[in-house]
Amino acid sequence: MNAERTFKKELPRDKLLSIVLSYLKKIDKEHSKIKITKLLETMTAEIVTAETCRLWIVDHEKKTFFSETFPDDKRVEIPWGKGLLSKGLKEANAFYVNRVKEDKHYDASIDNIEDHAIKDIIILPVTDVTGKVLFIFEAATAKRDLQQFTDNDLDTLRSILPYLTDMYPILLTDRSKKTDAHSDEDVKKTIAT
Template identity: 25%
Template sequence: MESNAQDLMNIVGTAESKQDSDRILDLLFSYMPKIAAERSLQNLLVLMADLGRSLVRADRCSLWLIDEDKNELWTKVAHGVNELRIPITAGFVGHSVKTGEALLVEDAYKDERFDHRSDEKTHYHTTSVMTVPLMNGAGKVMGVYQAINKQGETPVFSKQDLERLALTAVYSAKTIESATLTAELEAAKVELEATQKELIHILGDVSESRSRETGDHIQRVAEISYKLAVYYGLPEQEAQRIRLAAPMHDLGKVGIPDAILNKPGRFTDEEYAVMKSHAQIGEQILLKSKRELLVFAASLAGAHHERWDGKGYPRGLKGEEIPLAGRICAVADVLDALSSPRCYKPAWPEEKVKEEFIKQSGMQFQPELVDVLVKNWDDIFGCFRKIRAEMEAVAV
C-alpha cells in the first residue's frame, strides 16, 4: 500500500505548474477510491484506462493483457469498442511485450511496427501513440498500457506524457496483479466450496440409499431446515450453511447393519442402542475433515437427535446446550419422518403431525422453533401436500 502511494506521488511530481498539479491531484482523488473499492478485474481495467487517458489527455487509452494460453493480447477497455484480440507480437503493444521497452510514436502510419488491423476493425484513424509495458512483481511483462491520439493544442505526446503513463503503469501493474491474485483465490474458494457441496450430497445419498423407505428424505430435510432457519430470523448466509450441512445429518447410518436399519418392526433395546449410535458415527466421520462446512455438518449430525428437555441422545444435551443447527434439523427430520410413509408405518395425517409438534413444544423441540413451524405451516408443509396429491393421482 505504501509503495502504491509513492507511485501516485511520483505522478503528481511530474506536474509543470500548480494548475497542472491541481488537475492531477483532482484526477487521483477522483479515481483512487473507486479503484481501491473495485473487486472486478474487468471494471478495474476500465478505471485504469480512464485514469491514464485523463492524465495524458489521450483520445483513447487501453490496457492490453497477455493471454498466454492463446498467445494473444486482448483488451476490453479501448474506448468505444468491444473486446479486441491481436497476436502477442503484433503492432506497438506487441513490440513492448517483446522488448520490454516503452514507445513514443508521432505518426503511427509512418512506423513499420504499426498494426493496421485494430483501425480496420474499429474504423478509427491512429496518429500519435504511446505504449508502456506493465511489469509484474517478478519483472515479467504482463501487459501493455497504450494511449492513442493526443488531444489539445499539441497533436503528439510528449516525453512528460510518457513519463506520466509509465508511472501510472507501475501503479496499475501492482493493482492489477493484486486483483488477479484475489480473483484467482476467490475462484479457488468457489471451486472448493462447490466440491464440498457436491461431496456432502454424494455422501448424504450414500447414507440414505441404505434405507429403502427414505427416498428424497435428505433433500426435504435440507429445504425444511433452510426455511425454518430463515423464518427463525437467521442471516441468509447462516441459513444456507444449514441447508448445505443438513443432508449429512444421517451419514452415520453407513455404520448401522442392514438388519437393524431396515427392520419393519419395533427395535429391541439392544437394536435401538445400535441405531442411536449413528449420530456419533456421523459426527466422528465428519470431524476427520478440516473443512469448515464439514466440521459444521459434524456438529449438526451429532446433535439432531438431542431433545430440548435433555432426554435425547447421544449426549443428553438440554435447551440451548444443543447447537442451533441441530435443533432446527431435529424439527425438519421429525416432520419428514411423520409426514412420509416408512417401512414400519404409513404417513401421518397432516393435522395429527401438527398436533404432535404442538404437544412436543418445550419437550422434544425448542418452543420458538415450533412456533415458527406452526406460523409458517402452509409453506413448510406444502411439499408433503404436493407429494400426497401426486400419489393419489397415480392411485386413481
C-alpha cells in the same frame, strides 16, 4: 465537414495527482474487473490527454493480448508478433510514436482495431518484478488533436507504474470485497518525484 482541430495542454502535477487519487478511490470501491479496467483506461487517457486508451492483458500461454472492454464488454484477442503492442511486449519499456501511420511497426489491424481516426500512440507495458509484461496500455490521440506525445507523458505514466502493477490480480478476476487503498500520501510522493 472537417472537425475543428484542438490542442490539449499537458496537465500540471497537481491536476495529475488529483486525477490519479480520484480514480484510485473509485477503483477501491469497485468489485467488477471490467469496471476497474475501464476506470484505469479512462484515467490513463486523462493523464496523457489522449482520445482513447485500451488496456491489453498479456496471455503468455496463448501468446495473445486480450481486452474485455470493447462495446458490450466483448472480449477481443489478438495474436503476438506484429504491431506496436508486440514491440511493447518485446521491449517491456514505454514509448510513443507520433504520426503513427508512418511507423514501420504500426499495424492498423492490431494497433487500431476499432479504426479510430488516430494520429499518435503511446505504449505503456506494465511488468512484474522480474520484468515479465503483465499488461499494456495503448493510448492514442485523435487526428484533430494538435498536441503530440512527449517524454513528459512517458515520465507521468512511469510515475504511476507501482499502482498499475498492483492492479494486475484485480484485472483477472472480480473481487469479492474491498482491498486496501493506497494512501494519498504514498501517491503524492510517487507523482511528485
